[in-house]
Amino acid sequence: MDILHNQLAVVQRQLAFVATDPIDWKFYVQVFSWSVCLFESYLVVRQYPLYSKPAPPQVLSAHFDQEAFQKSQQYGKDKAKFALISGLYKQAVDSLILHFGFYAWSWNVAGNIITKFGYTSEYEITQSIAFVVVLFLISSLPTLPVSLYQTFVLEEKHGFNKTTPLLFFTDLIKGWAIGFAIGTPFLGGFLYVFKWAGDRFVPWLMAFLITFQMTMVFLYPTVIQPLFNKLSPLPEGELKSRIESLAKELQFPLKHLYEIDGSKRSSHSNAYFFGLPWSKHIVIFDTLIKQSNAGEVEAILAHELGHWYYMHPSKMLVVSQFHIFTILALFPAFMHAPLFLRAFDFSKEVAAQPPTILAFLLFQMILTPLEAVVGIGMNAVSRKFEYEADRFACELQDKIKTEDAKDLSDRLGKALIAIHVKNLSTVWVDWLYSAYHHSHPTLTERLKALEEYKSTASKKEL
Numbered sequence: 001m002d003i004l005h006n007q008l009a010v011v012q013r014q015l016a017f018v019a020t021d022p023i024d025w026k027f028y029v030q031v032f033s034w035s036v037c038l039f040e041s042y043l044v045v046r047q048y049p050l051y052s053k054p055a056p057p058q059v060l061s062a063h064f065d066q067e068a069f070q071k072s073q074q075y076g077k078d079k080a081k082f083a084l085i086s087g088l089y090k091q092a093v094d095s096l097i098l099h100f101g102f103y104a105w106s107w108n109v110a111g112n113i114i115t116k117f118g119y120t121s122e123y124e125i126t127q128s129i130a131f132v133v134v135l136f137l138i139s140s141l142p143t144l145p146v147s148l149y150q151t152f153v154l155e156e157k158h159g160f161n162k163t164t165p166l167l168f169f170t171d172l173i174k175g176w177a178i179g180f181a182i183g184t185p186f187l188g189g190f191l192y193v194f195k196w197a198g199d200r201f202v203p204w205l206m207a208f209l210i211t212f213q214m215t216m217v218f219l220y221p222t223v224i225q226p227l228f229n230k231l232s233p234l235p236e237g238e239l240k241s242r243i244e245s246l247a248k249e250l251q252f253p254l255k256h257l258y259e260i261d262g263s264k265r266s267s268h269s270n271a272y273f274f275g276l277p278w279s280k281h282i283v284i285f286d287t288l289i290k291q292s293n294a295g296e297v298e299a300i301l302a303h304e305l306g307h308w309y310y311m312h313p314s315k316m317l318v319v320s321q322f323h324i325f326t327i328l329a330l331f332p333a334f335m336h337a338p339l340f341l342r343a344f345d346f347s348k349e350v351a352a353q354p355p356t357i358l359a360f361l362l363f364q365m366i367l368t369p370l371e372a373v374v375g376i377g378m379n380a381v382s383r384k385f386e387y388e389a390d391r392f393a394c395e396l397q398d399k400i401k402t403e404d405a406k407d408l409s410d411r412l413g414k415a416l417i418a419i420h421v422k423n424l425s426t427v428w429v430d431w432l433y434s435a436y437h438h439s440h441p442t443l444t445e446r447l448k449a450l451e452e453y454k455s456t457a458s459k460k461e462l
């Protein structure tokens, strides 16, 4: 532990200027956040002309009829326009909130609220929770019309929206209630670790965050998801027996197999698994089952089991721990720096003893450009995993050598095409836009890779 803390102290000395130099941090945050927003707008501008291409790429031409292709181009065009305008709007709102010192204002409001309940500003954690609630309400109300437009105009126009205004609002309220129920103890615990561990918080906070993540992995599918969707056991039949035998061949510890009513809200389709290492659950969207035959859904699950086989979720968890560690290692320099808070309009009294939540929130804003770069890196890793999982599905017939595993690669290709056609996914993609936004390779890239895996597999046989 001491080695760790010595290393962290070196980082802190490098960043000592944060506490001593009067830097116009607010101005930098404005510049950073506008740069990221304008870069994202530039990406949309690069991508936009591709929605006017008259025909799909060569590999897809046999699978997309002209009507489906035109529909996907139109959907892409509308989504791009929406992304451009809503992105600029959200950035403008954030920028105004920052400019007019709403963070400092919210902190004072939170102070007034807790005073009404008989608490003084001595109760930092209580005030922090009230602050987050106030700030959340201020910043989420202006974006509410944006999500309403997205659901009831944009998605509706292209036939995806299945939600009603009533369902939309009950979802919203439920979401807020759950956020409050989970967020409050989380934030309380998070801030308590700082108080308790002092400047040696890094390893303790890492432990706290991992425990929280693990709890969520367990709570989300068992408690939270059922509040929004109905999971019912997959009925007996070809699909069920195919998946069960596939899981058995691979020694995947399948406990339950569910069908989820994703179609209640949207007709986008999917499948996923979750659970503890020794007991896993697979969930398939009813929309996927409807649009593809049993063999094709099996191929999608072969891909999902590839993620499990190569331990992709655990690897992602390790990568995200490194990410969190870096953030926490840099944070102490910003923790006890009154000048840092003063730059964001906080009063002398508040800044003299910076509340941890404020320092952490403002510190996160400084990281915006770094986070954009990290996002690109994470996407690259995720795309690599997608290729690996596709390859796993293709090579499965070598591994288990049963009749069932034959032509999995063709079935996977067909299922992927069906998902893309049904979801009207974009087929022409600008490389830079894709690197920034996409965690999955494009359909064209995946089909090309599937062909390659198939040809290397058949060479092996010869």
Ligand SMILES: [Zn+2]
Pocket: 303, 304, 307, 386, 389
């Ligand atoms: Zn995948």
